[in-house]
Amino acid sequence: MEPQKDTSNVTRLPGAEDVRLREPPHNFEAEQALLGAILVNNGAYQRVAEFLRPEHFADPLHGKLFDSLSRLIERGQVVSAMTLKTYVEQDETMKAAGGAAYLARLAAASVHVIDAAAFGRTVHDLYLRRQLIDLGETVVNGAFGGDVEDTALQQIEVAEKKLYDLASSGQTEGGFKPFRVALTEATNAAEAAYHRVGQLTGIASGLFQLDQLLGGLHRSDLLILAGRPSMGKTALATNIAFNAVKAYREEHGEDGKPKAVDGAVVGFFSLEMSAEQLANRILSEQAGISSEKIRKGELISSDFDKVLSVSQELEHLNLFIDDTPALSIAALRTRARRLKRTHGLGLLVVDYLQLLSPSGKSRQENRVQEVSEITRGLKTLAKELDVPVLALSQLSRAVEQREDKRPQLSDLRESGSIEQDADVVMFVYREEYYLTRSEPTRRAEESDQRFNERHDDWRQRCEQTYGKAEVIVAKQRHGPTGIVRLSFDGSITKFDNLPADEERPGGPAF
Numbered sequence: 280m281e282p283q284k285d286t287s288n289v290t291r292l293p294g295a296e297d298v299r300l301r302e303p304p305h306n307f308e309a310e311q312a313l314l315g316a317i318l319v320n321n322g323a324y325q326r327v328a329e330f331l332r333p334e335h336f337a338d339p340l341h342g343k344l345f346d347s348l349s350r351l352i353e354r355g356q357v358v359s360a361m362t363l364k365t366y367v368e369q370d371e372t373m374k375a376a377g378g379a380a381y382l383a384r385l386a387a388a389s390v391h392v393i394d395a396a397a398f399g400r401t402v403h404d405l406y407l408r409r410q411l412i413d414l415g416e417t418v419v420n421g422a423f424g425g426d427v428e429d430t431a432l433q434q435i436e437v438a439e440k441k442l443y444d445l446a447s448s449g450q451t452e453g454g455f456k457p458f459r460v461a462l463t464e465a466t467n468a469a470e471a472a473y474h475r476v477g478q479l480t481g482i483a484s485g486l487f488q489l490d491q492l493l494g495g496l497h498r499s500d501l502l503i504l505a506g507r508p509s510m511g512k513t514a515l516a517t518n519i520a521f522n523a524v525k526a527y528r529e530e531h532g533e534d535g536k537p538k539a540v541d542g543a544v545v546g547f548f549s550l551e552m553s554a555e556q557l558a559n560r561i562l563s564e565q566a567g568i569s570s571e572k573i574r575k576g577e578l579i580s581s582d583f584d585k586v587l588s589v590s591q592e593l594e595h596l597n598l599f600i601d602d603t604p605a606l607s608i609a610a611l612r613t614r615a616r617r618l619k620r621t622h623g624l625g626l627l628v629v630d631y632l633q634l635l636s637p638s639g640k641s642r643q644e645n646r647v648q649e650v651s652e653i654t655r656g657l658k659t660l661a662k663e664l665d666v667p668v669l670a671l672s673q674l675s676r677a678v679e680q681r682e683d684k685r686p687q688l689s690d691l692r693e694s695g696s697i698e699q700d701a702d703v704v705m706f707v708y709r710e711e712y713y714l715t716r717s718e719p720t721r722r723a724e725e726s727d728q729r730f731n732e733r734h735d736d737w738r739q740r741c742e743q744t745y746g747k748a749e750v751i752v753a754k755q756r757h758g759p760t761g762i763v764r765l766s767f768d769g770s771i772t773k774f775d776n777l778p779a780d781e782e783r784p785g786g787p788a789f
Contacts, residue, residue, distance in 0.1 A: 304408045305337030306401060313398040314341060315385040317348055318360050320395075324352050327399030335406040360386045410445055414438065436610045439617075482543045482626055482667060485522025487776050488763045492752055493703065496523075496626060496667035500756075501658040503632075503697055505672040505686065506707035507679070511748065512671045513552065513630050514560065514772040515707055519669065520545045520628050521561050524598045527625070543625025543666075544597040546618045548611055550634035554600040560772050565589045569770040597622065607636045608656040619664050627664070629657065631671035632697070651696035658700045672697060674706075684713055688753050704754040709767060711744040748774060 316323045328349065336342035351358045360382040421434050481495025496502060496519075506512045526542030549557055563570035566589045568582050599618060603610075611629070618624045629635070637649045654670075661668040674690045686706035691697045698704060719733045748767040752760050766775045 303337070303412060304405045306405055307338055307341075309398050309401045309405075310336050310338060310341040311385050313395060313402060314344055314348070316395045316398070317345075317352075318358065318363070318382065318386045321352055321358055323395035324348065326396040331399045331403055335403050337402075337405065337409070407445060414441055414445065417441075436607070436613060439613045440609050482523050483526060483541075484519045485526070486519070486750075486763070486765060486774065488765075489750055489752075492759065492761055492763055493755065494758060496669065497702070497757065498665050498667060499662045500667045500702040501654070501661050501700055502667060502669045502703040502705065503672050503691075503701040504669060504705050504707065505674050505691055507674050507686070509712060510707040510709055511767060511769075511772070511774065512707055514767075515750070515774050516628050516630055516669060516671055517547075517557060517560055517772070518564070518774050520547055520598065520626065521564070521596075523626050524596045527597055544623050545599070545626045545628065546615060546624050547598065547600045547628045547630070548606065548614075549600055549602045549630050550604055550606055551630055552602065554602045557600055557602075561593065562586060562589060563771045564773040565593065567771060570772060571770070605634065605636055608653050611635065612656060612660050615660060615664060619666070624664060624666055627660070627666055627668045629668065629670040631673060632657075633673050647696065654696045654700040684708070684710075685749075685751060686753075698754065701754065702756040703752065706751040706753060708749045708751055709744075709747070710749075711741065711747065714741050714744060747777075 313323075313327070331345070333342035333346040333349075336345060347363070348358055351363075356362070363382055418434070418438050421429065422431070481493065481497040481500075483490050483495050484493075504512055504516055523543040524545050527544060528541040547557065559570055559573055563573055566573075566582075566585050568586065572582070573586060599622065601614060615624065615627055632650070632653060635653050637652045657668050657670055672691060674686055678684050678686055678690050685708050688698050688704060691704070714737065719730070719737050721730050746766055746768065748765045750763040750765060752763065754760065764777055766777050767773070768775070
């Protein structure tokens, strides 16, 4: 008699005691019934063609057969067990499965199929379940891995992206819509604008002349706000974001869900400044107290009371700030989708574009290609979430070399993709900034009179431009371009509307 083997040191796998065999979920009968239904009635294919793919089938043979069926039907051929016989007999895998006889059995299996689309959904649902299992295994194995380059946060971002892509696969909300549907949506938007304060179809920026030129910030638009350092890009973006949040008002629709009727819930990706610094700017602007005084604590009692009072008024605003540095475009999209799902996003601000990085595995040696991916990603996100995306951008140093330092489209860094993908391109320009740094100095052999004339002229120009700024709308896909003149208070980083008597209409300017 053979001695018994000692199994005391054998490690049993988790779930080994479970009598059930944990196979990946599948339903071969549903796959067969669907394929048979298509063989009997080719019209059944059109009910599943939009969301079903060969790789969704658990049995590779069924996936291969579905691929053959779809190719022939797309060519306009009538497909049946008889017409497919030639293709089957030339394929060794199909011959091994039974060839023409197997096709006949598939056709017979479709006798009781009434709703082919329901069977297609079953096949697709089981595919998603198998993908979920695979994703779970990948996440677990990655977490157990010892690669120091692959941090836990990066793994979470990759897993979130894969999970969202999985959730999006097979969705059929897209595709053609009748013109009457699009027309109804446009009419509803016009009606809402008619009843809204300011009569804008988009989200109001709070700057009247800019809203008049743009018609507000429109859904699904990518708006680029560019400028040289210290021009006030972040200040203007923060002002616009705050004005949109402050005006936010919602009503409950017929379905019981809240719907924004004015203003917006704002998501602000601040890759350069911290959330605390942004909050300090908004607090300074609303309290009318220098941000430097607030930051250094140089406040008198009344100022401090005012800061506390304003802080209490602002704490309930629907403004969400993400100050993660060096964020990838994939991570930004994942977080924006999550914010839309949880809080109902209405406006997205990105400060600023050049600080974003492309997706981990798609880094390009050419920075222009990287920025192209980023701008395409932001435009896609704007359309997908149906919200305006306001992205800030740096300008090249070419501006500094010109006599007239007003920015142009060609000054955009990596301008090709930014200019192409953007629906609106705006520049912030403050002539005061350049004038105060260019005080005339006496030239060799220059008379006192001539020097004094030049100095007086410089001083007058400084006085005329003090506290003034321009927003130059250099591109607008839906409307005119022009120049909007605003006031700017640098101590509290606030852009505001100019008094009516100081606005200088003329030409394209507003």
